[in-house]
Amino acid sequence: xxxxxxxxxxxxxxxxxxxxxxxxxxxxxxxxxxxxxxxxxxxxxxxxxxxxxxxxxxxxxxxxxxxxxxxxxxxxxxxxxxxxxxxxxxxxxxxxxxxxxxxxxxxxxxxxxxxxxxxxxxxxxxxxxxxxxxxxxxxxxxxxxxxxxxxxxxxxxxxxxxxxxxxxxxxxxxxxxxxxxxxxxxxxxxxxxxxxxxxxxxxxxxxxxxxxxxxxxxxxxxxxxxxxxxxxxxxxxxxxxxxxxxxxxxxxxxxxxxxxxxxxxxxxxxxxxxxxxxxxxxxxxxxxxxxxxxxxxxxxxxxxxxxxxxxxxxxxxxxxxxx
Numbered sequence: 001x002x003x004x005x006x007x008x009x010x011x012x013x014x015x016x017x018x019x020x021x022x023x024x025x026x027x028x029x030x031x032x033x034x035x036x037x038x039x040x041x042x043x044x045x046x047x048x049x050x051x052x053x054x055x056x057x058x059x060x061x062x063x064x065x066x067x068x069x070x071x072x073x074x075x076x077x078x079x080x081x082x083x084x085x086x087x088x089x090x091x092x093x094x095x096x097x098x099x100x101x102x103x104x105x106x107x108x109x110x111x112x113x114x115x116x117x118x119x120x121x122x123x124x125x126x127x128x129x130x131x132x133x134x135x136x137x138x139x140x141x142x143x144x145x146x147x148x149x150x151x152x153x154x155x156x157x158x159x160x161x162x163x164x165x166x167x168x169x170x171x172x173x174x175x176x177x178x179x180x181x182x183x184x185x186x187x188x189x190x191x192x193x194x195x196x197x198x199x200x201x202x203x204x205x206x207x208x209x210x211x212x213x214x215x216x217x218x219x220x221x222x223x224x225x226x227x228x229x230x231x232x233x234x235x236x237x238x239x240x241x242x243x244x245x246x247x248x249x250x251x252x253x254x255x256x257x258x259x260x261x262x263x264x265x266x267x268x269x270x271x272x273x274x275x276x277x278x279x280x281x282x283x284x285x286x287x288x289x290x291x292x293x294x295x296x297x298x299x300x301x302x303x304x305x306x307x308x309x310x311x312x313x314x315x316x317x318x319x320x321x322x323x
Contacts, residue, residue, distance in 0.1 A: 191226025
């Protein structure tokens with residue numbers, strides 16, 4: 001029997017399909033030093049959509065002085081052709097939310113940290129102040145009929161405080177759900193997570209937000225590969241009930257407010273691994289790889305992803321001739 005198809009106890013712990021949420025156009029592009037032309041950003045986004053990506057964080061409606069790379073957020077969101085893909089954007093406050101809704105964004109993404117010091121470093125506010133400010137955003141979005149999700153940063157560790165108690169994460173999560181949050185995105189902002197910890201957090205959160213077998217909010221996870229554990233953490237999360245993951249094409253990205261936290265889990269590497277395990281994503285991998293190759297060329301840089309360098313595992317090579 002082929003070992004690749006041998007039944008295993010591990011098969012029972014894996015879902016049949018997962019959702020890959022692409023965040024490269026925001027999280028990946030935001031830290032690149034040279035401004036990327038809006039037309040190129042749109043071309044990349046639309047190519048990702050054609051490759052089968054169904055949800056993309058396309059931009060961030062932050063102040064242009066804070067993140068200059070995102071200064072074209074309004075034009076980009078208004079122009080990109082969605083073709084059925086749900087395009088959402090990060091908004092830091094009510095002003096950002098107003099701009100995003102005016103530009104036609106279909107979902108808002110708020111950000112708050114689970115650790116006080118990181119929240120202060122990121123947005124210069126306490127956690128409670130951030131949560132209080134979100135109430136107006138939820139009210140505005142509800143009036144516009146647009147859903148709101150929230151990314152909770154430093155769930156798996158803070159670069160300033162170290163370990164983050166799970167109670168911090170649950171407290172913030174409950175406040176957000178009470179305000180109407182439709183999805184909690186749990187982020188390994190600094191790449192400090194390990195698979196055992198991820199399993200623990202996944203079980204806690206799924207249990208905490210379930211009632212009679214129904215989740216009060218969707219749960220997604222976002223891992224960085226800063227210390228090489230990103231894919232292992234993704235697998236651990238899958239084995240413990242998480243089926244939505246944020247990734248970034250080429251492995252681009254990282255938090256500018258978390259020292260050394262560069263490199264999100266790479267979209268094409270994750271899709272390659274998942275497809276090899278017979279876990280569906282709905283994404284056309286060869287087409288996705290072509291998008292990444294074209295983006296590398298257009299940006300004149302080498303991305304950190306691995307499959308783009310080594311090729312797919314199904315692409316066999318001829319036996320070298322003996323001399």
